[in-house]
Amino acid sequence: MNQQEIQTQQKREVEGRQESINAARSFVPPTDIFEDDHALIVVMEIPGIQRDNVDVRVENNVLTLEARLDYAKYQGLKPVYTEYNVGNYARSFELSGKINQDAIRAELADGVMTLTLPKTESAKPRRISIS
């Protein structure tokens, strides 16, 4: 298999419209978004985050993910050489279509969060038959 080599992506910091009350920095997770006839699927990379520390919600058509890093794991570790920083993750997307909020599914595996946002019946594409 001849694959291209991965380039390291610099972590992007969250630049909110308002400043957060927390002085610590948050990062923007790299995200893939695609949709089929039934759902919008949002895939975010949040390495190092545990299931219980993720909050996903949809409010006024805005999808928000917030993930808190459990930094207790770094207790007793003294950095000697570093190439990346760690922190919380946060990202919001404005949704254009109508989403069935009660049926949103979230799966977290190997640091990758997959959100499946089913479309409401009225938002699904309809095939128009020509009479």
Place this chain on the structure above:
Amino acid sequence: MATYSDPFSALLALQRALDSRISSGWLARSPSGMGGYPPINIFQQGENLVAIVELPGVERRNLQIEAKENTIRIHGSKEVTFPKEVSVHRRERSVGAFDRTISLPIPVNADAIRAEYNEGILALFLPPAESAKPRNIEIS
């Protein structure tokens, strides 16, 4: 040793500690292998070294780790597949092959290296080789 027990400033203290060691000279003289991916942080934990590598979404079968004396090689591939018949709106996650070799400034005991992969994080616990451990010198 830094502690991060105060919840109010803990994360900020950790971030500052990591920043202060960004690309420190610790690995500078070693060849950095073929590529810069994946990014690696190296910590000291007692007498052991711990390398923490962010590798979200890599399947274990696509991840290989080799160790020889003071050289660690991490290679594999990261795959992202989209189902057929979808329209893709955004594509930010990186995909492809990676191959990285780092040479540590001290020899490690290759047989005793422990690797864990959880939540997209690879942690390598690297005990120093017997020859690299400090010895008490008796004064005669």
